[in-house]
Amino acid sequence: MPAAIVGETPSLSTFLKSLKSTDVESSIDLFISLLKRRQIKNSRPCALATAQLLLRVVAATRIRDVQQLIDRISEVGRRLVAAQPREMAVGNIVRRILGVVREVAEEDERDGSLGSGRVSGAASPDPSEARRPFLTKTFSGMSPLGQSVTVPHDFHPRVKTPMIEYTSPPGFDASAEREVKRPVLPSSASYAGLPPVSSLLSLLEDPLARSPIPTPPPGSSPRIQPMGKITESKEKIDVKAEVIDGIKELLDELEVVDNQIAENALDHIHSNEIILTHTSSQTVQKFLMTAARKRKFTVVHAEAYPNNHDETHATIVNGGKKGTGDEEEVDERWKPLTSMGITVILIPDTAVFALMSRINKVILAPHSVLANGSLLAAAGASTIALAAKSHRVPVVVLSGVYKLSPIYPFDTHELIEYGDPGKVVSYEEGEFMDKVDVINPLYDWVDADCVDLYITNLGGCAPSFLYRIVADHYRTEDIDLGGKGSS
Amino acid sequence: MFDIVGVYKRLLTEDEDITMPVAAIEALILAIADTPSSTVSETLDLVGKLTAELKRAIPNSISLSAGTDLFQQYLISNLQRPSSGNVDFEQMRAHLVGNGKVFVERAKAARETIAGLGRHFVRDGNVILTNGGSRVVGSMLREAAESSNGNHRGSTRFKVIWVLSSNSVSAAEDESAANIAALRERDIPVATIPSTAVAYCMDQVTQCFVGAEGVVENGGIVSRMGTYQIGMLAKAANKPFYVVSESHKFVRLYPINQQDLGIEQNVVDFRTAKGSVKDEDDARVGSDEGVADVEAQEKAPLSTALDDAVDYTPPHLISGIITESGVLLPSAVSEELIKIWF
CATH class of the missing domain: 1.20.120 (Four Helix Bundle (Hemerythrin (Met), subunit A))
Structure with missing residues (x-):
């Protein structure tokens, strides 16, 4: 345990402070121990800390080729994910950063090959054709990954695709193979890849357009190898600087995510509506604040007892203030909704169903969103979503893209974390505690069909469309980080 | 020729x-x-x-x-x-x-990939309902049964309820029998039930897996007769209903209802003492413009055997489609198809 944080309760801000002074390895260890002890928890602090840490890692790594950098990031990422698999934001950020690195590498290679006069050979159609252009335009700069979703993270292809040794006919020279920017996997690719060539057509795909490398096991990525070599041989663009820029962009994104989501507020909250929300989420508060500047409405706030009620009460009374909770320290301050003339009604979670008939809209903030459109949110969210469903009240979920995880929920029970039962029944009641099991789940899993709309920093989308956003943000080769227990 | x-x-x-x-x-x-x-x-x-x-x-x-x-x-x-x-x-x-053979090999390898992917859905203590007759489902369940260790005795303990259609002479039933035997061989308890007992069993079931003959544009599936009702019952009981299918079965078809599959099936055969009333119906339906269009294209020979009949399961009943390229939501099917057609 590094000594950097002695004397202060360790938290996100102390970690970020110590990051500057401590060396990388002990920073990683520190972060892991903070994660394990839940001293950094919830999506945003985890995402921030992960991005900052990896920024340091990248800056401190001496790299000879891109592959090394990727290996290094994956290695750190694996350790972080293993430390706290249920904080999916950690894994998400690691994957996003790996995506940045790969993108830089590919750009590098592309520039190189264009420079030497090699234009896409006929055998490999330009991937940009295969992509759906409007998507890459709409989404953020780091997302043009035309790939599909949801390979379980711990899936290993048992059967290797039978690769036949193809002999290139005379018409093809080595450039054809070189031009394959993202080498196309064999048709039965174990990945969700929609490689440049459509996955359906890949059954018949011309083997000439393929990478000569056989299906790599996930985790190791030999597929990137040719790029690395090419990068070496060309005069290098500064990969490291590019990656660092990419990570900084990601950090910027994390910063503005709430504001971007809040921009949609006026489209969804109308005058005199009654909105129900839950927990003290900063994203939701900002969203409501933005709407409150123009419109008058009523907020019914479920208090999220016993895990988040203190913060919820504080948010209602004081707004966002320094010191409301140790993770909130980096958050900016905001006024309470009541100060803007909004009526806020605080209710216990148990009253949700009773009041639902009067509610016009439910707004939830998730802990993480999964690839199939379902979500994890603070305990009580499922009750609210089901009550809303039975009253046909629309449920809107506000989630930054960083909460969006490519993991497929094979077993939803595994995803739920249990917290301190002492919050439900205090430890003073020893006699009572002896006789019963008390559990305190921190999260609820909410099925996709309970959600009507997701609002991300890229705009609104239906739960059934989330797979697309996942596909645009994560590389399929990165989905498996090798971490266990997160699916 | x-x-x-x-x-x-x-x-x-x-x-x-x-x-x-x-x-x-x-x-x-x-x-x-x-x-x-x-x-x-x-x-x-x-x-x-x-x-x-x-x-x-x-x-x-x-x-x-x-x-x-x-x-x-x-x-x-x-x-x-x-x-x-x-x-x-x-x-x-x-x-x-x-490379004709290679394509076939690839297509078969896709099944193995799906099996590797799909076995993650099978967890300890699960009870799985399947309507059998699908090679992909069969290989997926076998894979699950022997997953994670080499001695063909898996660590995952699950049970299977296998829906058999009443008539057990068709090739599909042979296939089912082989699969059931293989699972039992691997210490997986398998129960066989007639399709009339699906509703009765549904409360014990954790999840359903079915195969498909074709996955249509809207994410629904065309599959052997009885799949639709399993889907409906699973939905009613709130059980996940997964389709296991290779992505080369995606077909550009947009059925509106059961009769809209573009094939003729003699499933509902009204009869009077004088015999089948099918011919009169045809005459009447023939005047309908939309149907006439289909008929004009090709008049398929009647498939009389109920064994070979298929039905259409709409996408809202389907929780996910397990393909070799991952678990897709029904809504993702159209995108895959759009990619090859446009």
Whole structure:
């Protein structure tokens, strides 16, 4: 345990402070121990800390080729994910950063090959054709990954695709193979890849357009190898600087995510509506604040007892203030909704169903969103979503893209974390505690069909469309980080 | 003229692991190899004709049309793309003819991939309901049964409820029997029930897996008779209902209802003392414009056997489609199809 944080309760801000002074390895260890002890928890602090840490890692790594950098990031990422698999934001950020690195590498290679006069050979159609252009335009700069979703993270292809040794006919020279920017996997690719060539057509795909490398096991990525070599041989663009820029962009994104989501507020909250929300989420508060500047409405706030009620009460009374909770320290301050003339009604979670008939809209903030459109949110969210469903009240979920995880929920029970039962029944009641099991789940899993709309920093989308956003943000080769227990 | 129908049927009987779309593709490749042709449009014309012939001869052409459509699109996109300057026609033809077997191998490997992917859905203590008859589901369950250790005795303990249709003579039932035996061999308890007992069992079931003959554009599936009702019952009982299918079974079809599959099935056969009233119905329906359109295309021979009949399961009943490229939501199917067609 590094000594950097002695004397202060360790938290996100102390970690970020110590990051500057401590060396990388002990920073990683520190972060892991903070994660394990839940001293950094919830999506945003985890995402921030992960991005900052990896920024340091990248800056401190001496790299000879891109592959090394990727290996290094994956290695750190694996350790972080293993430390706290249920904080999916950690894994998400690691994957996003790996995506940045790969993108830089590919750009590098592309520039190189264009420079030497090699234009896409006929055998490999330009991937940009295969992509759906409007998507890459709409989404953020780091997302043009035309790939599909949801390979379980711990899936290993048992059967290797039978690769036949193809002999290139005379018409093809080595450039054809070189031009394959993202080498196309064999048709039965174990990945969700929609490689440049459509996955359906890949059954018949011309083997000439393929990478000569056989299906790599996930985790190791030999597929990137040719790029690395090419990068070496060309005069290098500064990969490291590019990656660092990419990570900084990601950090910027994390910063503005709430504001971007809040921009949609006026489209969804109308005058005199009654909105129900839950927990003290900063994203939701900002969203409501933005709407409150123009419109008058009523907020019914479920208090999220016993895990988040203190913060919820504080948010209602004081707004966002320094010191409301140790993770909130980096958050900016905001006024309470009541100060803007909004009526806020605080209710216990148990009253949700009773009041639902009067509610016009439910707004939830998730802990993480999964690839199939379902979500994890603070305990009580499922009750609210089901009550809303039975009253046909629309449920809107506000989630930054960083909460969006490519993991497929094979077993939803595994995803739920249990917290301190002492919050439900205090430890003073020893006699009572002896006789019963008390559990305190921190999260609820909410099925996709309970959600009507997701609002991300890229705009609104239906739960059934989330797979697309996942596909645009994560590389399929990165989905498996090798971490266990997160699916 | 090349006997496409005969070759197709022979391929299906020779190799029991082959699926209909892949058999269709292979048959078409053999046809191209057999027929000398030197131009693109000649080849496309040939493929078009053979496809039509094949569809006409096979009562239920939905599944095979996935293969023929895929093949045609592949030819078109590769042969007629202006950028494909240096891939000349001969090369393409040689590639297709030379690698026919590879495609089949790939298609089979897809099944193994799905099995590897799908086994993660099977967890300790699960009770799985399947309607059998699907090779992919069978191999997935076998994979789950022996997953995670080498001695063919898996660590996952689950049970299987296998829905058998009443008539147990068809080839599909043989397949089911083999799968059931294989699972029991691996210490997985299997119960067989008639399809009438699905609702009765549904409360014990954790999740349902079914195979598909074709996955249609809106994410629904065309599958053997009875799948639709399993889907409805699973939905009613709030149980996940997964489709296991290779992505080459995606077919460009948008059925509106059960009768809208473009094939004729003599399932609902009204009879009076004078015999079937089918003919009168036909006359009446024939005047309907939409249906007339379908009929004009091709008059498929009646498939009388209920064993071979299929139904259409709409996408809202489906929790996910397990393909070799991952677990797709039904809404993702259209995108895959759009990619090859447009």
